[in-house]
Amino acid sequence: MARAVAWKKVKKAAEGDAEARRDLVDATIGDLWALAMRLTRRPEEADDVVQETYARVLSVLHTLEPTGPFEGYLARTATNLVVERWRRRRLEVGLSESLAAPAAMEPWQSVAAKEEDQRRLAAVWASIQKLEPAPRAAVILFYAHGESCEGIGRILQVPVGTVKTWLHRSRNQVRERAEILLRREPAIGRTPAEDGR
Amino acid sequence: MSNECRQVDAWLDAAQAGPMDPALGAHAAACPACARRVALEHLMRTGLGAGAALDAARKQALVDRIAPVRGAEPATQANVRGVQSARVPLAACSQCALPQALADKPPVAPALGSTSGTPDWCKSAMERGRRRRWPWAAGAAAVAAAVILSLTIFRPEHRQPVSPTELFGSLLGPLADFTPPPTQAAAPADTHPSPASPLGPVLAAFWGDFEGPLSVGLDALRAPAAVAGRQPVSAASPPGQAPSAKNER
16 A cells, blocks of 8 residues: 555645646555456456546545545545446346456466466455445455455445444355355356367 | 354454454364365455556556546636636637536546547536526526416406306306296206206205305395384384383383
8 A cells, every 4th residue: 555645735736736636646546546456357447437536536626624544535436436337237247247258367367376266266256246236345345455344434434333244244145155156167267268178 | 064163253253353363273274164264265365456556558548548637727717726727628629619617527538549529528518508508498488478377367357356146146047947936837857958057966056055144144234224224113102101011011
């Protein structure tokens, strides 16, 4: 996580200082894109989320209260954008479809050396996609982004107890679904070309 | 899993607030079911966040996309605020010349690969400009229609006072139509209803009920005049005579 942006710089950016705005974007865009990428799993979609997040936050800079880190506003805006997208298309993408047409290169394939780990991570991701939007965001923020329960509560604007409940239930749901998927589809996580070989 | 022990749930819940307890590792070494869950938890913590680093080329492309948002600033405006300073000047759009006040949406650069000459924010401002003109026009049309309708209905000739008797008479017809003379035999059934009583027997019955109270009221109105026209008894009697039988007793 990058160093927190000083609110003094945010105030200067809100007053129209172009240099401060540039610094603000440069200091935060890496973490914001990583969050968007972890939530969306697609680089192009992450780009769109980042762009829209900055468009929204930079337009209301003068209204932000320095009550927490500035990155929290960015994370909250980006997460809300992604959750809204999930809610819009939750019925459009089914589990079988996401398994049948995986991305050309999933992120974990670069780190999970063992094929078994890749299969398990693919099953975990497929199971996470079946969660409700808000618990799904909480799981990704906790496991993928390393956010604390308090931070997730601030981002999703829910109590910490709710976050812990979501994580507890979602963890069991993801584990059970992932085990079912691994039993049903031994070739999960592979591309169709690999299965044809 | 049937042979799964419940201790791992408590450990994993406790691990939500921090790192995993080392005791969980010791327990998992002796419990195969818990070992699988601990391994999955470890895999999720280490594997799900991978591959999310922003490379330099993509970062530059993104910054270029965000540049219209953060770069432009209308320094000539006196009331510069954060929102306005982020606007792209409207003069940059050759398709329209909307007033600055209509373009209050934060500008978003056209999507990559877009071939349209008009930015999306400008199209949006045009649409909102149209939307803003119509509500007051519709309201003005509604007010004008209401005025015309009221003038048509409440014309001066319609404001002449009409007595209740005339009103009900015009609606229900003369009362004689509903009360046949007792001496005459019952009239044959009217195959052609009178046009003076078009409202039917229900209102006729109502008018029959209304007739009595109305006549009493009219008599009460006429009573003072009748009393004034009659001489009092005491004034008509000669002096020394008892005015009434009560006094005689």
